[in-house]
Amino acid sequence: MTIAATLDRPLIGVPTELARGRGGGGPAPKRIVVAYGFWIFILSDMIMFSALFAAYAVLSGNTAGGPTGADLFNLRNVFIETMCLLLSSYTCGIGVLSAERGRPTLFLVFAIFTFALGAAFLFIEATEFAGMVAKGAGPSRSAFLSSFFTLVGTHGVHVASGLVALVYLVAQVIVHGLQPAVLRRLLCWSLFWHALDIVWVGVFTLVYLMGGQL
């Protein structure tokens, strides 16, 4: 029995030269290779968000005599939005894990939960945006509001495209079943969804909690 055969699961404490994908322990699992590539994409997306965060940090004080964050933000709604996104991240993780364990029905149930929570998040956000625009606090009012709508809106567009991708993946699971390639796409999608939740942590902390105070 070779060393590679005994390493049928990634053990913590395996010597690096015997780990898979590093020359000694055989090739890395496809799941790891694919997720690494997608991880690079996620990091580049984070770098794009960092530019929007920087713009918001620079411009958040420039309200041009218009409403400030403290006038506009409703922290109760933001808390509900945050919980929706966090719970949908959880159901997404549980759902993809169920798919990996070969339980398509459980996956579909959790996919429906994930979609519903993500859609609820988007609905609250769209209502908030519409209310702000109706109050004359649209993106053209001040530099603060321009950067606010750009940052939060870009995150919202990501969530919306994540929901579209989820529908597409559910269709793939229904049509093709839980094949290895479909499972890898699900894994990448779950990475994307979790990453959006990480961006939202930055948004609610910097924009809503700190902006509501200043």
Add this chain to the structure above:
Amino acid sequence: MNNPEHVFDDRTPGVEEHEPTASYLSYTVGLGLAIIATIASFIVAQTNLLWPPGIPVGLIVLALAQIGVHLVFFLHLGSGPDSTNNILALAFGVLVVFLVIAGSVWIIANLNSNMIMPMPTQ
């Protein structure tokens, strides 16, 4: 259709294996910790539980803690050999994010403080 590998033209590098990446328990622990951090953030922001000038620092600490929870429990970045490449890439990403945000804020704050305001005309 006995061999599902034939349905897709699968040229992904690496070997196929069917090992679940995580457990239901780790997601549940992560959810609990993330909820605690979120509620703590909202409480800290809306009360004087912290010394008021220290509230932004407290909020940043809580946000970083929550991001750490997400990375470990949801994205499964661990100390195992499967994670080392992802962690190296993450470290580079964090460096770039830090340079973009801190550099922008620094430069613009400097320009702002050096700006000569127009004299009010009498």
